[in-house]
Amino acid sequence: MQSTDPLSQTFAALADPTRRAILVRLREGSASVGELAEPFTLSLPAISKHLKVLERAGLITRTREAQWRRCTLEAAPLKDAAGWIDRYRAFWEDRFDGLAAYLDTLSAETPGGSDDDPNRNG
Numbered sequence: 001m002q003s004t005d006p007l008s009q010t011f012a013a014l015a016d017p018t019r020r021a022i023l024v025r026l027r028e029g030s031a032s033v034g035e036l037a038e039p040f041t042l043s044l045p046a047i048s049k050h051l052k053v054l055e056r057a058g059l060i061t062r063t064r065e066a067q068w069r070r071c072t073l074e075a076a077p078l079k080d081a082a083g084w085i086d087r088y089r090a091f092w093e094d095r096f097d098g099l100a101a102y103l104d105t106l107s108a109e110t111p112g113g114s115d116d117d118p119n120r121n122g
Helices: 006-014 017-026 033-037 044-056 076-086 089-109
Strands: 060-065 068-073
Touching (some): 017 044, 017 068, 044 060
16 A cells, blocks of 8 residues: 655655666756666666656656656655654764763773774874
């Protein structure tokens, strides 16, 4: 069952390296399906399936210009995903700060501190 939650759709779309590579290419500007398919060994139908996933997630829009379908990056869902991830940044920074403080305590408790380290340059 496919989730309709926009954040879940964004993360599901980003889970595939081919789709991430397509998004990287689209940072340079819009491109046709053929242009997006060039660096891959995948068939055009396979690339089209990836594009449909990206489009459903709101990460790209597809427009028709004459006989060409052009794809354009839509960054808003990426911003939402980054915002969700960013909420955990403070958690990890606190953990790393705690680890650094603990290591400083261990270093201070070692006779001579870290100056006795024979592998240390200086």
